[in-house]
Amino acid sequence: MSFDIENIKNEFAAHVQDLQNQISEELKRIDxxxxxxxxxxxxxxxxxxxxxxxITRAFEGEIFENAGVNTSLVFGEVDPKFxxxxxxxxxxxxxxxxxxxxxxxxxxxxxxHANFRMIQAGSKVWFGGGADLxxxxxxxxxxxxxxxxxxxxxxxxxxxxxxxxKCDNYFVNKHRADEMRGIGGFFYDHFFSxxxxxDLAMFKEISSNFIKSYFPIxxxxxxxxxxxxxxxxxxxxxxxxxxxxxxxxxGTHFGLKSNGxxxxxxxxxxxxxxxxxxxxxxxxxxKKMMEYYFPKDWA
Amino acid sequence: MSFDIENIKNEFAAHVQDLQNQISEELKRIDxxxxxxxxxxxxxxxxxxxxxxxITRAFEGEIFENAGVNTSLVFGEVDPKFxxxxxxxxxxxxxxxxxxxxxxxxxxxxxxHANFRMIQAGSKVWFGGGADLxxxxxxxxxxxxxxxxxxxxxxxxxxxxxxxxKCDNYFVNKHRADEMRGIGGFFYDHFFSxxxxxDLAMFKEISSNFIKSYFPIxxxxxxxxxxxxxxxxxxxxxxxxxxxxxxxxxGTHFGLKSNGxxxxxxxxxxxxxxxxxxxxxxxxxxKKMMEYYFPKDWA
Numbered sequence: 001m002s003f004d005i006e007n008i009k010n011e012f013a014a015h016v017q018d019l020q021n022q023i024s025e026e027l028k029r030i031d032x033x034x035x036x037x038x039x040x041x042x043x044x045x046x047x048x049x050x051x052x053x054x055i056t057r058a059f060e061g062e063i064f065e066n067a068g069v070n071t072s073l074v075f076g077e078v079d080p081k082f083x084x085x086x087x088x089x090x091x092x093x094x095x096x097x098x099x100x101x102x103x104x105x106x107x108x109x110x111x112x113h114a115n116f117r118m119i120q121a122g123s124k125v126w127f128g129g130g131a132d133l134x135x136x137x138x139x140x141x142x143x144x145x146x147x148x149x150x151x152x153x154x155x156x157x158x159x160x161x162x163x164x165x166k167c168d169n170y171f172v173n174k175h176r177a178d179e180m181r182g183i184g185g186f187f188y189d190h191f192f193s194x195x196x197x198x199d200l201a202m203f204k205e206i207s208s209n210f211i212k213s214y215f216p217i218x219x220x221x222x223x224x225x226x227x228x229x230x231x232x233x234x235x236x237x238x239x240x241x242x243x244x245x246x247x248x249x250x251g252t253h254f255g256l257k258s259n260g261x262x263x264x265x266x267x268x269x270x271x272x273x274x275x276x277x278x279x280x281x282x283x284x285x286x287k288k289m290m291e292y293y294f295p296k297d298w299a
Numbered sequence: 300m301s302f303d304i305e306n307i308k309n310e311f312a313a314h315v316q317d318l319q320n321q322i323s324e325e326l327k328r329i330d331x332x333x334x335x336x337x338x339x340x341x342x343x344x345x346x347x348x349x350x351x352x353x354i355t356r357a358f359e360g361e362i363f364e365n366a367g368v369n370t371s372l373v374f375g376e377v378d379p380k381f382x383x384x385x386x387x388x389x390x391x392x393x394x395x396x397x398x399x400x401x402x403x404x405x406x407x408x409x410x411x412h413a414n415f416r417m418i419q420a421g422s423k424v425w426f427g428g429g430a431d432l433x434x435x436x437x438x439x440x441x442x443x444x445x446x447x448x449x450x451x452x453x454x455x456x457x458x459x460x461x462x463x464x465k466c467d468n469y470f471v472n473k474h475r476a477d478e479m480r481g482i483g484g485f486f487y488d489h490f491f492s493x494x495x496x497x498d499l500a501m502f503k504e505i506s507s508n509f510i511k512s513y514f515p516i517x518x519x520x521x522x523x524x525x526x527x528x529x530x531x532x533x534x535x536x537x538x539x540x541x542x543x544x545x546x547x548x549x550g551t552h553f554g555l556k557s558n559g560x561x562x563x564x565x566x567x568x569x570x571x572x573x574x575x576x577x578x579x580x581x582x583x584x585x586k587k588m589m590e591y592y593f594p595k596d597w598a
Contacts, residue, residue: 037576037577039577056576058576058577060575060576066575066576068576175555175561175565176561239568239572242541242545242572242574243545243565246541246542246545246546247545247555256474256546262474262475263576263577266542266574267576269538269574270574271573271574271575272571272572272573273538273541273571273572273573273574274570274571274572275541275565275568275569275570275572276359276365276570277336277355277357277359277365277367277562277566278336278338278357278562
């Protein structure tokens with residue numbers, strides 16, 4: 001099969017930039033008082049040559065307590081151990097992607113995370129990514145809606161069941177009796193069909209659903225009233241989120257170990273967090289929510 | 300050399316219990332409204348036989364926002380991989396120790412952590428432990444005092460310089476440009492002189508200094524006034540504490556991977572925490588404090 005891989009890489013990189021801009025605009029549209037702190041950074045590769053960089057966008061607002069919408073495009077030589085570790089067949093690497101996390105203030109609005117990336121290591125190319133939802137209130141119709149959008153996006157390609165299951169198996173706090181950090185979504189990694197042109201088209205199409213999957217839920221819930229108990233539950237669940245990201249998340253470990261930009265990586269952590277020994281929710285709604293942090297067919 | 304190892308183990312276990320009780324009494328004496336949640340738990344060993352257990356004491360009060368003062372005494376068969384990993388020469392293990400963490404409410408009062416343990420793996424015996432201070436306000440005399448108490452305790456045995464350096468090298472957030480989580484103290488591991496009777500006496504003596512090293516600082520500072528900026532700095536530094544404990548702390552990873560009791564292990568996390576993208580302190584006192592999170596001879 002013949003294809004122009006450079007062209008495909010450029011097109012995916014441009015798509016990632018578009019997504020970053022579109023999602024940033026949505027955050028600003030909904031939260032008119034949001035503050036944006038943008039950092040454009042560069043890096044050197046393992047040999048000390050220019051190795052690309054990224055655009056980190058850190059938001060703080062009223063509706064969105066904190067959010068990070070980051071892109072990066074990195075390339076060049078990597079540590080041979082690192083190359084072997086990720087399955088590359090030489091020490092050259094190229095990668096681009098968008099990684100985002102949104103922590104709303106109101107506990108009735110769920111947190112979300114998504115990332116979409118394309119990687120070339122040596123002569124190998126693959127795609128990875130996904131999106132998942134972390135709610136703090138049992139608005140079952142939101143969970144159904146979020147899962148339905150992604151199911152509709154992935155199912156035509158025949159990947160929904162597998163990718164939904166991967167997500168259920170990945171965002172899990174094994175040290176907390178296999179409780180998930182949220183209610184899942186979809187997740188894939190090392191995906192390559194053999195035809196990068198086809199894969200590019202699929203992942204552009206799928207990832208374009210992010211805005212539709214999440215922001216209507218925000219607009220539906222952001223004016224709901226909440227009480228101190230709702231906040232307390234939210235902050236403790238954010239604690240579990242922190243536990244997952246720092247103890248288990250491969251992306252976080254990969255980033256920190258490969259000398260990534262710490263501030264851009266740990267932008268994933270929520271602003272306010274609580275930890276309490278043997279925390280137990282008190283309200284029936286929160287007890288109900290605890291039952292939902294396990295795999296379930298929402299769509 | 301002839302010695303009665305069972306007797307030594309029993310004596311260290313009894314010492315650990317004494318320390319737990321004495322430190323618990325100090326917390327109650329200083330914080331008369333403190334609430335104690337005590338859990339006595341048991342575990343099975345790798346073969347499913349009774350494997351000992353522990354006493355977890357979780358405190359929440361006014362002076363002490365949250366604190367954990369835990370002991371455990373575990374024994375029996377371990378996973379062969381685990382035994383090899385920790386350097387045992389068969390699959391039998393015995394371990395006892397105290398692990399404690401105290402997070403005061405007032406940012407003018409430092410956080411502290413200490414642990415003291417004795418381990419027997421196969422035919423090998425060793426001791427480990429240490430104590431370190433995590434302040435949020437540049438009360439230099441407190442740092443000198445804390446270090447001086449431990450220096451006076453360790454130096455007669457000829458170990459201060461080495462154990463202070465080990466502490467400086469251990470409690471470090473490598474992903475945060477080698478910033479320490481606090482201002483250090485002392486730390487040792489795999490210590491065995493060849494004479495367990497002598498080592499027992501030394502570690503009983505050294506660890507008995509904990510109360511003297513910390514509580515006078517609490518009583519000196521607990522009534523100092525503080526403002527919102529002090530709290531903000533404290534909560535962000537607690538964020539760095541969480542990063543260290545979940546990303547780097549070998550004790551935490553060891554505990555979670557060896558199927559330890561999650562709630563007892565993660566009792567180390569502070570109640571309220573904050574994370575902010577590229578957080579920078581504003582007050583001169585906090586900027587000064589940032590300079591102190593690197594190795595320094597305080598004593």
